[in-house]
């Protein structure tokens with residue numbers, strides 16, 4: 168394992184300032200006093216692991232990340248339990264996904280145990296930034312960038328990995344409320360053989376213009392279809408999608424090569440199976456959603472990801488149609504699965520699958 172050097176922030180937030188932030192953290196707005204950094208070079212491998220004061224990075228203007236977008240990231244949370252211990256959820260799965268993303272983007276693979284250790288190191292100094300109110304968490308944003316100053320087109324020979332952390336408030340402050348989704352037919356976010364299955368900033372860059380169109384249509388997120396036929400559901404800009412059928416069966420688009428394999432997605436598939444639902448991963452057409460909601464065959468639709476856990480989808484809107492009722496309450500299965508997952512994450516239910524990892528006592 169790498170040995171860390173710890174440099175304390177000489178000007179950390181005062182306890183009072185921190186308490187004010189934790190009382191109303193929002194999402195992704197406030198950052199803790201420290202960050203993790205680990206450097207990599209082709210010749211030297213991973214080295215110089217450190218916890219250092221949170222602050223701007225210094226990059227050569229020729230660094231490859233700025234020109235060719237050689238960047239990947241993760242999103243994972245720490246949860247404060249009733250006894251004040253701090254835990255995280257399936258970090259090995261995030262570490263393995265970071266490795267798969269690294270392979271696709273020609274970046275170096277960080278060993279999974281070093282990934283988990285990097286979270287532990289940050290919590291050791293900044294764990295007090297983990298809020299304790301229901302549904303709150305400390306959101307980690309691990310990321311890796313190519314730092315070599317070189318304009319030639321090849322995988323960089325120098326990279327760095329960082330972890331920053333941001334306290335996160337309850338996503339649904341006033342109860343879990345359904346959202347409406349805009350169907351993008353002008354754009355795709357990814358194609359098979361591209362980078363859709365990797366968690367990289369470039370995929371998000373490609374989703375921002377359609378996301379803007381969603382806002383203009385009064386929708387909060389955008390749904391993408393498969394890029395070849397434009398018939399099958401892929402996912403939202405940053406969340407996987409599920410349909411619940413009248414008979415209780417639960418369907419989600421199969422991993423297609425262009426869908427990001429969410430850890431929330433895989434956990435919900437397991438919890439749904441545990442609860443006796445028939446669970447199917449297969450191709451799902453847009454018509455199955457559109458006609459199914461209209462006929463009552465599809466009773467609930469939801470999206471899932473680490474940040475919001477589960478977001479019920481009340482309405483789907485496209486150029487020439489709209490289905491669902493944004494004012495209808497969230498579905499029973501949607502809410503039950505959300506509760507089952509958050510009960511495990513917050514230590515309120517038995518962790519039967521061994522998903523939780525303690526970061527601090």
Ligand SMILES: *Cc1c(COP(=O)(O)O)cnc(C)c1O
Nearest residue numbers: 405406407427429430431472473
């Ligand atoms: C991160 C992400 C998800 C959700 O993954 P989780 O591991 O559940 O947080 C879904 N789609 C995209 C495009 C993502 O980047």
